Amino acid sequence: MDHPNLDGARQEALRGLLDDDSAPVRRALLAHFRALGPGAKTFLQATARSANRSLARHATWFLAELKFADPVADFRAFIRSLQYELEAGALLLSRTVTPELDAGACVTELNHLAARCTELISEPASTREKCRIVNRVLFHECGYRGNVEHYTDPRNSLLDQVLTRRTGLPLSLSLVYLLVAQRLGLPLEPVGLPGHFIVGCFEADPPFFIDPFDKGVFLDPDEISTLLRTHGIPPQDTALVPTPVREVLCRNCRNLANHYTTAGETERARLFASFVEDFEAAHPPS
Numbered sequence: 001m002d003h004p005n006l007d008g009a010r011q012e013a014l015r016g017l018l019d020d021d022s023a024p025v026r027r028a029l030l031a032h033f034r035a036l037g038p039g040a041k042t043f044l045q046a047t048a049r050s051a052n053r054s055l056a057r058h059a060t061w062f063l064a065e066l067k068f069a070d071p072v073a074d075f076r077a078f079i080r081s082l083q084y085e086l087e088a089g090a091l092l093l094s095r096t097v098t099p100e101l102d103a104g105a106c107v108t109e110l111n112h113l114a115a116r117c118t119e120l121i122s123e124p125a126s127t128r129e130k131c132r133i134v135n136r137v138l139f140h141e142c143g144y145r146g147n148v149e150h151y152t153d154p155r156n157s158l159l160d161q162v163l164t165r166r167t168g169l170p171l172s173l174s175l176v177y178l179l180v181a182q183r184l185g186l187p188l189e190p191v192g193l194p195g196h197f198i199v200g201c202f203e204a205d206p207p208f209f210i211d212p213f214d215k216g217v218f219l220d221p222d223e224i225s226t227l228l229r230t231h232g233i234p235p236q237d238t239a240l241v242p243t244p245v246r247e248v249l250c251r252n253c254r255n256l257a258n259h260y261t262t263a264g265e266t267e268r269a270r271l272f273a274s275f276v277e278d279f280e281a282a283h284p285p286s
Contacts, residue, residue, distance in 0.1 A: 006039050015047065018058040033066055040066070045074070048088065049081035060088040064095060064103035071095040072271070079278045084245040086190075087179050090159040093252060096271065101160050109163045110176075113137060114183035127186055127201055128208060128218075134180055135216030142166060144173060146213035154259045154268075157252055170197035171252055173212035189242035192251055193224065195231045202242065209240070250279035 006014070017029055033040035044066075047059035063074065075092045078084075087110075095101045120133045138144045147156050147167040155161040162168035162176060174190055174197045181188040181199075191200040191209060198219065199210045209219040211227075219227065225235035243251075253275040260269035 006036070006043050011043060014043065015055060018047070018055050018062070029062065030065060033062060045077065048074075049077060049083055051083050053083075053085035053088070056083065056085045057088045057091075060091055061103045061107060064091065064101060067099075071099045075275065076278055079275065079282055082246075082282060084249065086175070086245050086248065087182075089245065089249045090175055090179075090252070093249060093275075094158045094160045096275075097154075097158055097268070098160060106160050106163055110179050110183065113142065113176075113180045116141070117180065117184055121184075127188075127204060130184060130186055131181075131188075131201070131210060131216070131218075134177065134184070134186075135210075138177065138180070138212070139215040144168075144176065144212075145215065146170065146173060152259045152262045154256055154263060154265075157255045157259065169255065170211070170213040171248070171255065174199050175248070175252075177210065177212045177216075190245075190248045191240065192243035192247060193228060193239050194233045194236075196227065197251075198224070200240070200242065207240075246279060246283055250276055253279070 014029070014032075017025060020026070033044065036043075041063075044059045044063050048056050048063060050056055050059075071092070075096050078089060078092050087107075091101070091103050091106060094106075095103075116137050117130070117133050120136065121130055125133075144166045147153065147169065150156070151169070155165065156168045157172050159172065159175060162172045168176070171192075177199050178188055178190060186201075187203040188199050188201050188210075191198045196211075197213070199212060201208050201210075206220075209221075209224060211217050211219055221240060224240065228235045228239075253272045257269050257272035257276060260266075260272060
């Protein structure tokens with residue numbers, strides 16, 4: 001039987017429902033997409049690569065739930081799209097290791113963390129004050145922490161594993177921090193220092209920085225210089241700038257390539273090294 005075509009009007013109607021978080025709507029859409037088959041897969045893949053970051057994230061969730069596509073091919077398509085959304089990219093990356101990943105559970109956990117923060121925030125509150133609440137929820141109530149004992153464990157770099165195990169690397173813990181902050185409307189940015197990863201607020205005067213690997217400690221530029229020196233890295237003023245999403249995800253892939261090499265998992269190491277090459281080919285370093 002031919003699958004129904006998705007004309008422009010039907011596509012527009014479906015896009016209008018994709019970001020509805022209510023359980024009945026989600027169930028109805030899942031059933032509808034299953035009935036559409038390949039037509040739904042094509043529609044969702046195109047939406048996941050679109051410039052609308054919110055719709056891209058929701059389309060990625062439906063693709064994961066429906067088990068429609070090859071996770072490695074999906075992530076390569078995401079890289080080539082040049083439409084980089086942090087949450088969708090992190091979930092697609094994790095699916096290359098765990099194809100059966102429950103994207104909905106990851107989103108639910110992030111929503112839960114943000115909802116708990118909202119319960120504790122008393123308005124009016126500054127961004128810095130709200131970040132203190134995020135610190136309380138993530139690092140004290142929920143026990144997220146840096147994995148100093150097993151730093152090179154590849155699970156430290158996979159979003160779903162970090163949310164489950166509540167431990168990770170500077171980059172992955174910064175990722176969790178940023179995704180919670182996005183839900184709270186906080187203007188935070190990823191900051192990829194040489195050899196370390198933190199979060200920054202550049203709208204504050206003066207800007208401030210947070211180290212999620214160190215339980216959310218607040219840092220000023222002088223303290224960051226000291227932190228870099230302890231790692232044997234000469235501090236540079238150019239390090240304290242927002243890191244593009246593409247480089248966050250590419251750096252995540254570099255970490256995984258190195259850590260899978262250390263673990264002796266050469267096939268996965270080569271896979272993530274190839275993702276790094278894909279990122280660099282799609283956006284050559286200047």
